[in-house]
Amino acid sequence: MRMKNMTQNQTQSTSANKKISTYLTMIVLIVMALAVTALLIAVETYFVGDQLAAGVLAGIGLIALMLSVFLLYQSKLQSAQVKIEVPKVMTTIECKCGGKTVREFQRGDYVYKELDVPCQKCPTTKQMITAIYREIKEKEKTFNV
Numbered sequence: 265m266r267m268k269n270m271t272q273n274q275t276q277s278t279s280a281n282k283k284i285s286t287y288l289t290m291i292v293l294i295v296m297a298l299a300v301t302a303l304l305i306a307v308e309t310y311f312v313g314d315q316l317a318a319g320v321l322a323g324i325g326l327i328a329l330m331l332s333v334f335l336l337y338q339s340k341l342q343s344a345q346v347k348i349e350v351p352k353v354m355t356t357i358e359c360k361c362g363g364k365t366v367r368e369f370q371r372g373d374y375v376y377k378e379l380d381v382p383c384q385k386c387p388t389t390k391q392m393i394t395a396i397y398r399e400i401k402e403k404e405k406t407f408n409v
């Protein structure tokens with residue numbers, strides 16, 4: 265019933281998601297810069313007199329610009345989904361006298377572990393971890409329309 269590695273894995277996966285999103289944003293920015301350059305060259309070629317080349321370049325620029333905006337929008341949606349908070353893991357500590365305390369999960373907690381921290385009512389008896397569970401907040405569920 266040890267849950268030591270659970271929280272570690274969660275933090276690792278969220279940082280990996282962040283890396284992917286920054287990577288994607290970089291690509292989008294490069295595509296956007298290329299699109300703007302293509303549009304600028306298109307304007308220049310139009311004034312030079314080559315209207316066909318200008319049209320083709322403008323078309324490429326616009327498509328690239330639309331694509332980058334679309335990707336940016338998509339990545340924003342994804343990052344919003346990733347942001348959903350990881351529910352807290354709680355540890356329930358019980359004493360033989362019936363005293364019950366709930367605190368956040370700490371590294372090294374496991375069910376039936378005896379704690380050195382005495383109960384508030386009876387300082388001589390040792391407390392024991394009776395449950396480790398994940399706190400689920402139903403209200404915080406997000407629905408994308």
Ligand SMILES: [Zn+2]
Pocket residue numbers: 359360361362363383384385386389
């Ligand atoms: Zn007690």
